[in-house]
Amino acid sequence: MALRLDADNHEIAALADFLPARGGLRVLEIGCGDGRMTRRYAHIADRVLAVDSSAEQLDEFRASMPLDLRGRIELRAGPIETLQIPDEDFDVVLMSWSL
């Protein structure tokens, strides 16, 4: 058996309960790492900007990104302090194990 993370789906159930219940969600995820969590919720978002300070982690994410999510997830490397993002552009900021 390969390593199985959150086999009981507690994490994604909690996140689904906390995300706003409306369509067209635009999510800014800070600290996405290798995209382990992003891949689990991105299908219910309209657009995800996934940011991490580690280019190596983002390379791992890019390599494992499912084809059906490639149109809606944008990856960006860099620290939060230098992010160039228009104001009021997102419905949700998600800090995934990154605070």
Add this chain to the structure above:
Amino acid sequence: MVDALNRTRRWLQPDGCLIDLHPADAPARVDVCTAAGDVRVGEVQDDSDAKGPLGRHHAADLALAEVVAKHAWIFEQRATFTFTSDADSPAEIDEHLRRKWRAARLDANTRDRASALLRANPGSTVRVIEHVIITRMKPQKGN
């Protein structure tokens, strides 16, 4: 951390929200899951700056409380859930911890206890159990 939280406000729609997930400030438990039940065999040895009163996870709790106390954010919802990592062997868990956590591992006693139980109970698995806090907040208008 307080700066990071406040920095995100400008990127949110006026009715937007921030959702934070971070591990609780408690050691992650290691169990062997057998057909007869789960047996605790130890804890993850985390040598990073994550745990303890001066650790990262406690600091995250304090940062969330501080931005609310300063009326920058309002708590909307909070819950705790368990996050599990399962494998067939302590070696797999140990490799995962060393690769994905900052400075964590299984100590020799925990590995030995897990291995002995796995040998005695074929088909059993090793499980790491973390407690994770999820919080939703919205920006306080006018601040």
